[in-house]
Amino acid sequence: MAPKDSKKKAGSAKASTTPNVSSKSKDEGKPFPKTSISFSIVMAVIAFLGGVLTPPLRHMLRERGDDVNISVSSPYIPLPFPLPKRVPCTSSNLDNFLHAAPVSGLHVVCVEPMYLGGDGEDHLFPQWDDLREQNKILDQFDSVRLTSYKNSYSAPVKNVVVLRGEDGEDVGRRLPISWSKMKNLLYTELGLLHEGSKQQPWGLYTTSGERIIGELDEVTDGDGFGSSKHIMSSIVASGIIVVVQGGNWLWPGVREGFLRTIELATPSNAAISGSRNITIETLSLKPLVLSIEGFLSEDECDYIAKKAEPTLKYSGVSLKDADVGKAASNWRTSQSTFLPAQGDPVLLDIEHRTASLTRVPRDHQEYVQVLRYGHTEKYDSHHDYFDPDHYRSDPNTLNLIEHGKKNRFATVFWYLTDVEDGGHTIFPRAGGLRELSYTDCSSGLKVKPQKGKVIIFYSLDASGAMDPSSLHGACPVGEGNVKWAANKWIWNAPMGYVR
Numbered sequence: 001m002a003p004k005d006s007k008k009k010a011g012s013a014k015a016s017t018t019p020n021v022s023s024k025s026k027d028e029g030k031p032f033p034k035t036s037i038s039f040s041i042v043m044a045v046i047a048f049l050g051g052v053l054t055p056p057l058r059h060m061l062r063e064r065g066d067d068v069n070i071s072v073s074s075p076y077i078p079l080p081f082p083l084p085k086r087v088p089c090t091s092s093n094l095d096n097f098l099h100a101a102p103v104s105g106l107h108v109v110c111v112e113p114m115y116l117g118g119d120g121e122d123h124l125f126p127q128w129d130d131l132r133e134q135n136k137i138l139d140q141f142d143s144v145r146l147t148s149y150k151n152s153y154s155a156p157v158k159n160v161v162v163l164r165g166e167d168g169e170d171v172g173r174r175l176p177i178s179w180s181k182m183k184n185l186l187y188t189e190l191g192l193l194h195e196g197s198k199q200q201p202w203g204l205y206t207t208s209g210e211r212i213i214g215e216l217d218e219v220t221d222g223d224g225f226g227s228s229k230h231i232m233s234s235i236v237a238s239g240i241i242v243v244v245q246g247g248n249w250l251w252p253g254v255r256e257g258f259l260r261t262i263e264l265a266t267p268s269n270a271a272i273s274g275s276r277n278i279t280i281e282t283l284s285l286k287p288l289v290l291s292i293e294g295f296l297s298e299d300e301c302d303y304i305a306k307k308a309e310p311t312l313k314y315s316g317v318s319l320k321d322a323d324v325g326k327a328a329s330n331w332r333t334s335q336s337t338f339l340p341a342q343g344d345p346v347l348l349d350i351e352h353r354t355a356s357l358t359r360v361p362r363d364h365q366e367y368v369q370v371l372r373y374g375h376t377e378k379y380d381s382h383h384d385y386f387d388p389d390h391y392r393s394d395p396n397t398l399n400l401i402e403h404g405k406k407n408r409f410a411t412v413f414w415y416l417t418d419v420e421d422g423g424h425t426i427f428p429r430a431g432g433l434r435e436l437s438y439t440d441c442s443s444g445l446k447v448k449p450q451k452g453k454v455i456i457f458y459s460l461d462a463s464g465a466m467d468p469s470s471l472h473g474a475c476p477v478g479e480g481n482v483k484w485a486a487n488k489w490i491w492n493a494p495m496g497y498v499r
């Protein structure tokens with residue numbers, strides 16, 4: 001069974017010559033022959049904004065669904081938001097994204113801009129750290145060197161290809177590389193699948209989880225936001241890109257115990273109310289389980305439990321075909337309630353923070369489901385996804401999940417209290433183990449409840465497929481203890497709860 005969903009009620013639920021980057025070249029074959037002045041001005045303005053508007057804010061602006069049209073005192077505003085912060089393709093940067101074993105559907109690609117030299121050869125630009133230099137490079141590159149790490153596998157053999165722009169009318173000149181050409185190459189290099197009846201469209205991201213473009217996103221004409229030029233500039237500016245077959249960003253686990261610090265935007269209604277850094281620890285790679293301490297404040301935890309208390313009821317589960325007619329208490333003896341965030345600044349703030357944490361838009365979230373477990377209460381091991389094969393005689397669930405295309409993608413699980421004895425969340429299949437039974441709490445990864453901590457576990461893998469290893473349960477709570485917790489379920493597509 002999967003835990004019951006509130007939506008159902010609503011009905012549906014490298015260079016051999018070194019170019020002088022700052023010189024104003026006029027000769028053919030030099031890296032910077034002609035510069036489009038208007039594009040450079042715009043890029044300079046954008047570079048400035050790039051320093052002011054940090055990634056989380058951009059993320060948040062998108063999150064908020066606001067029109068990301070930052071007005072600047074320039075007549076040219078072709079790129080309405082700043083280009084990503086560059087993460088150059090060095091081995092230490094790659095170490096934060098590659099894995100010792102393949103991770104299906106999670107691809108990492110190094111993108112290095114190149115130019116056609118006077119010798120008729122392709123040359124890499126030298127490394128840069130100045131945004132002005134970057135703007136010139138973005139205006140001048142006519143080929144890219146791509147190093148692909150399919151399935152983010154740090155295999156000793158890597159795949160390197162050079163993608164060149166078409167020959168231009170002038171001899172020795174090439175046209176800029178189009179996004180469609182780049183996209184075709186990614187299909188072959190990475191073995192990408194097209195969107196289909198069971199497959200969400202893939203997404204292409206910066207290393208901080210900012211979406212650059214998705215399979216079905218429209219490409220606009222001209223040089224502006226969403227144009228081929230803008231997409232290619234963003235890709236090159238990124239340095240390293242991450243392509244996720246399943247469409248939705250997930251934080252690469254890298255290895256057990258890996259620590260990643262990310263910027264978290266905290267605001268909900270204030271445009272610049274600040275950001276803070278948080279650390280994500282990898283608890284397990286398969287299933288992918290991440291832990292973040294202090295995500296929620298003590299006051300928030302207390303507030304949520306208090307708000308939920310009056311409407312708690314003994315929890316239901318979505319019964320699989322084979323279990324129809326059985327009582328939910330066979331598996332789950334806790335109480336629960338869904339809390340809509342509308343009109344509640346505390347819950348709204350956490351929803352925005354959760355979107356920033358996961359880099360999945362807020363409208364993929366369900367309302368939070370708050371849980372209370374008393375002594376002996378528990379929830380046997382289960383999956384949070386809905387396997388269509390188990391709901392063949394339940395048209396409501398099949399509609400909700402669009403027969404398998406749509407599903408719960410991740411759970412951000414909130415611990416609202418410390419629990420001294422028992423109450424662990426158990427992942428009996430972590431590390432390739434096999435569960436002894438759905439009620440066994442002796443083997444597997446056991447996460448101890450800690451007030452304000454959250455864990456993220458992914459029910460779907462990076463390819464978008466259900467991950468059977470995400471099996472998990474709640475161990476019985478010990479005597480004299482009460483466990484308060486909550487499920488924030490995040491779908492692989494918008495849910496339509498939140499505007």
Ligand SMILES: O=C(O)CCC(=O)C(=O)O
Nearest residue numbers: 003379424425473474485
């Ligand atoms: O309480 C826990 O630790 C896990 C609960 C859970 O998996 C659920 O409610 O779906």
Ligand SMILES: [Fe+2]
Nearest residue numbers: 003383384472
């Ligand atoms: Fe669960």
